[in-house]
Amino acid sequence: MFEGVLMEAQTENPVDLFVIGGGINGCGIARDAAGRGLSVELAEMSDLASATSSASTKLFHGGLRYLEYFEVRLVREALIERETLLRAMPHISWPMRFVLPMHKDMRFENDTPTSKLLSVVMPWMKGRRPSWLIRMGLFMYDHLGGRKILPGTRTVDLKIDEAGAPIKEKFVKAFEYSDCWVEDSRLVVLNARDAEARGATIRTRTKVISAQRGDSLWHIEMEDVDTGVRRSTRAKALVNAGGPWVADVIRGVIQQNSSAGVRLVRGSHIVTKRLFDHDRCYFFQGTDGRIIFAIPYQEDFTLIGTTDQEHTHADVAPTCTDEEAQYLCDFASNYFKKPVTMEDIVWRYSGVRPLYDDGASSAQAATRDYVLKLDDGGAPVLNIFGGKITTYRKLAEAAMEKLTPFFPEATAPWTAGVAMPGGDFEVHQVGDKIAELLRDYPFLNDAWAKRLIRAYGTEAPEMLGAAKSAADLGADFGATLTAAEVDWLMAKEYARAAADVVWRRSKLGLRLNAQQIAAIDSYMAAARQKASA
Numbered sequence: 001m002f003e004g005v006l007m008e009a010q011t012e013n014p015v016d017l018f019v020i021g022g023g024i025n026g027c028g029i030a031r032d033a034a035g036r037g038l039s040v041e042l043a044e045m046s047d048l049a050s051a052t053s054s055a056s057t058k059l060f061h062g063g064l065r066y067l068e069y070f071e072v073r074l075v076r077e078a079l080i081e082r083e084t085l086l087r088a089m090p091h092i093s094w095p096m097r098f099v100l101p102m103h104k105d106m107r108f109e110n111d112t113p114t115s116k117l118l119s120v121v122m123p124w125m126k127g128r129r130p131s132w133l134i135r136m137g138l139f140m141y142d143h144l145g146g147r148k149i150l151p152g153t154r155t156v157d158l159k160i161d162e163a164g165a166p167i168k169e170k171f172v173k174a175f176e177y178s179d180c181w182v183e184d185s186r187l188v189v190l191n192a193r194d195a196e197a198r199g200a201t202i203r204t205r206t207k208v209i210s211a212q213r214g215d216s217l218w219h220i221e222m223e224d225v226d227t228g229v230r231r232s233t234r235a236k237a238l239v240n241a242g243g244p245w246v247a248d249v250i251r252g253v254i255q256q257n258s259s260a261g262v263r264l265v266r267g268s269h270i271v272t273k274r275l276f277d278h279d280r281c282y283f284f285q286g287t288d289g290r291i292i293f294a295i296p297y298q299e300d301f302t303l304i305g306t307t308d309q310e311h312t313h314a315d316v317a318p319t320c321t322d323e324e325a326q327y328l329c330d331f332a333s334n335y336f337k338k339p340v341t342m343e344d345i346v347w348r349y350s351g352v353r354p355l356y357d358d359g360a361s362s363a364q365a366a367t368r369d370y371v372l373k374l375d376d377g378g379a380p381v382l383n384i385f386g387g388k389i390t391t392y393r394k395l396a397e398a399a400m401e402k403l404t405p406f407f408p409e410a411t412a413p414w415t416a417g418v419a420m421p422g423g424d425f426e427v428h429q430v431g432d433k434i435a436e437l438l439r440d441y442p443f444l445n446d447a448w449a450k451r452l453i454r455a456y457g458t459e460a461p462e463m464l465g466a467a468k469s470a471a472d473l474g475a476d477f478g479a480t481l482t483a484a485e486v487d488w489l490m491a492k493e494y495a496r497a498a499a500d501v502v503w504r505r506s507k508l509g510l511r512l513n514a515q516q517i518a519a520i521d522s523y524m525a526a527a528r529q530k531a532s533a
Contacts, residue, residue: 018235026241043227054185079145091457150178244314261357267304268320422457
């Protein structure tokens, strides 16, 4: 079929569902479908979570500012999901408190529905975002989602609270509310692992070349991007979870005519040396109506983001430009006593949000809600637009609701409350798990044990095995990363290169130098060669 290209045999029996894209939406749908008894195959052209799903602000949050756009359903769904997800993955997600300093110069963005409404009914406000309105929004935030675990909003006196120490003295009052942190790329990998454990086939570094539609089946051609070997398969239904490439898949791979479009919005972040000593986050409002977060990150750093900029094309790698980095520094410096400078930045990253193109006038105003477009004129295909990491599980359920009419044998929704690999313990037991690991592996120090529990949860002892000393874990690559952990990530978590390990399965790239990362790459290449011999 393809001259000069190595081919593998076509799968004898078609799979029920073929998923294009190994981000959070694709892996979440694969997990949900596999758990309902469907046969599932997923192809990701790079590493899992290699695009948008590893470049978020790392929050499970309701989206407080979305209330200003009257996106109440989206916010309510996200708020309910925070605690559902927190219970299912207490190792990679945990509660955080957010401090929102108040000041009379705070403004709305001009094109929010709330701003437009207040300009009519209260024109003397002149675009100001008053504290009473924010408190009303926080009251809704506390009560829309049936909060049970997370504490509610309180008022903070910044003159006496430690949260006021690093910020300017003109900020004397703040509101403090709850949201949650999540290790975004680890969440994707755990969904893929759980999908595979339930029977799904997960293919990384496998690009879908074409998908041809028949009356009852899709005929799909794939290529291993490392070896060039091509293989084909058939599927009863197709899911396009291509993220930033969703439109490219529609036009180029599936060759569909579709009026649905995607709006690419780039969100950039900077990571600096630690800017404050406490473990709470800041929610900063700008005089331009924008907001940013300043979040404790990886123990020794602070994460600041995000921007909203139009992005040209998915194939253009997103980067945090000097202009965006300076914007974030200046924004944060409006609050912190000590200015944040470009010299403080130790890392920067950027991701592209594939939002549904609803015709909004600006990137900030474009809907963050997900949109699912089903085409059943032949073998069905479901195209996924937008979505937030917080609502990925609900998106997967909504996707399956559209697809299960084609699969009457599929079982009912099941994912709510079902633990992710390593997450089978209670939210409040994290400290206990760290203590148990230190007891059973006394050669670990506190920081090392905490990192392992926060990454692997109850699977950390399985990864450490029978080790009696650090030497038993093999080569030490630095920053507590050992050969035993790299082997685990290769065997269990689809890692094939150092970048997979130090930037997606972990953030140890912040602590390792180029020489150490190169040594990891060499080790992994030798391991792959040995395995294929």
